[in-house]
Amino acid sequence: MQHNDLIEELRWRGLIHQITDEPGLQKLLASGPQTVYIGFDPTATSLHVGSLMQLMMLRRFQLAGHRPIALVGGATGMIGDPTGKSEERNLLSAEQLQQNVAGIESQMRKFLSFEGENAAILLNNFDWMKGFSYLEFLRDVGKNFPVGTMLGKESVRARLGSEAGLSYTEFSYMLLQAYDFVYLAKQQGCLIQAGGSDQWGNITAGIDLSRRMLGKQVFGLTAPLLTTGDGKKMGKTERGAVWLDRQQTSPYAFYQYWINVSDEDVMRCIAYLTEIDRQEYDSLADATQSDPGRRAAQKRLAEWMTVFVHGDDGIRSALAASKILFGGEIEDVDDAGLNEIFADVPSQELPRDLLAGEGLWVVEALQQAGLAKSGGEARRSIKEGGVYLNNERLTDMDRRLGESDLASETVMVLRKGKRNYALLRFKTDG
RNA sequence: GGGAGUUUGCCCGAGUGGUUAAAGGGGGCGGACUGUAAAUCCGCUGGCUACGCCUACAUUGGUUCGAAUCCAAUAGCUCCCA
Structure with missing residues (x-):
């Protein structure tokens, strides 16, 4: 892909929400490989579907020949970004944060290439923030922030107007993120910061700061947030976030999440999150229109995402599990196979003697398996x-x-209803 | 501090002495239909190895052959007067 195709590519995918200086950015990108960064919040040990948007954005830049920087917010994570949060966040402990950063780093390696000419790099802003003294920071950075402007930012205003209020700590968050941009511009020649549209305020804060501290023009670009047609954030289920870590969200559950995306949202997901090209995109859009029942787009999306995140064996087990969990026959399987297919299903261990003699009464079994709270309910x-x-x-x-x-x-x-499975394991006591 | 009202099952809400395990709705759960969707339709929705028994209408005690329904006290909520 040519460097100058990138913006166009992003645009048809609908990934451009705002750009600070589009002609300027076009020119910059056309002038040769650039460095881009996106920040990631280390709020958990794994990334989730929401962060995938950003990760893909970096990947698209990389595939177009640019150099991505994934910035893990070890320092900013200690403060907490108030953007979009209605309440003051609890601070994460230093140890927790360290674990999270490590977990996220290892995941990033699957999605970005850390080799070659435009190898991605992974940085942690804790490395440069930790040595900064409070006084120095106030003199070098704080001095360049007019409070009036800060108060004008949407993220701040939203909180000031609410009962929850805003602590000085969270209020200061944007200074840290702004400084990151300046630091990266100076140290890494990184002139572009991307992010979700909610990051606009933080990004422009960085751009202002760069002008003041370095006299340098840098650029910002935001992508829309990944939401459903009715405005809810995607990547959440009743059980919580959809994680990229297979320990937390199995390949099966991950696959199912995408299979169940509504017709209304599916094409947007494909555009935002996959590398499916325009031609196939169009044909999937047609298929959804003309034969929605086939759910060709959902299947393709689920397949693409699962292979991308969990690899070939991930999709294989997801498909095998889907087949059986949706009513397929259970035969010729062994313990190992069942364990893989039913990885997400709760199980209960019982002594094998229960099966001897008269055997175990179903009503009792259903209760043991957790599928019924009482005998009455089981009956x-x-x-x-x-x-x-x-x-x-x-x-x-x-x-x-x-x-x-x-x-x-x-x-x-055992199964109750369409999808409520539970396993009973009968072990001989040893 | 004085007065009036209210308190029902997961939630809302009928019921004011006798087939009331308690109408109706919501939610939840099953089933049918379907696209592993939405909508719709039907059934179930206190416990118990169960055609019977037990526990339930804020709590405790009382009146009665019999109470969610009447009385008293206690507690929670709402409103009015100070």
Whole structure:
């Protein structure tokens, strides 16, 4: 890809929300490889779907020949960005922060190339902020911030108007982020900062500061936020964020998240988050229009994302699990296979003797598995035809479970309703 | 401090002495339909190895053959007067 195609590419993907000086930026990008940075908040040990937008943005710059800097906010994370937050945040402990930074760093390596001419680099602003004394900071940086301007920023005004208020610490946040930009401009020749549209205020603060401290023009570019049609943030489920770490969100759950994206949102996700090209994009858009039931776009999106984040074996297990979890037959499987497929499913261990003799009463089994709170509830579910053993409907309330009901060596798969699975593992006490 | 009212199941809300485990709605859960969607329709929604038994209408005590329904005290909430 040519350097000057980048803005155009970003534009058709809808990834450009605002640019500080578009002609200037165009010219800069056309003049040769540039360095871009985006900051990441180390609020958890893993990145989530929300941060993927930013990560992809860096990746797109890199693929276009530019050099990305992923800046992990070890220092800014200690303060907490008040942008978009309705309440004062709790400060993270230094140890927690360190763990988070480490976790995020290792994930970044999968998405950006750290080799070659325009190798990505990963920096932690704690490295340059830690030595800064308060007095120095006030003299060098603070002096360049008119309070009037700061008060005018949306992020500050929103909080000042609310009951929660805003502490001096969070108020100062933008100075830190602004300084990062100046530091990177000076030390790394990084003249571009990108981010989500909520970062506009922080980015422009950095641009102002650069003009004052370095007399240098730098650029800012923001992308829209990843939201659903009705304005909610994407990447959240009832159970919480969708993480990139497979320990926290299994490839199956990750895949399912994308499969379930609504028709309304799916094309935007493809544009924002994938590298699917325009031609395929158009054909998927058509397919969604003409045959929504097929959900071609959702399938493609889910596949692309899962392969990208979890690799080939990730998509394989996601597909295998999806097939069985949505009613497929359970046969010829062993413990290992079931464990992989049902990785997200709660399980309960019971002594194997329960299967001997009369066997284990289903009503009891459902309670043990956590699918029913009481015997009454278990009976009811059976009566309603909502109980399945190894994916086959079970209707006999007096049914006893024995060895022959095991799906594999030691596991039985119980299900209530369409998707509520639970495993019972029958172990011989050793 | 004085007076009036209110308190029902996960939530809202009927019920003012007798088939009331408590109308109706919401939510939740099942089922059918479907695109693993939305909408719709149907069923279930205190506990118990269960055609029966137990516990439930703020709490405690009382009146009654019998109370969520009547009385008293206590507590919570709302409003009015100081």
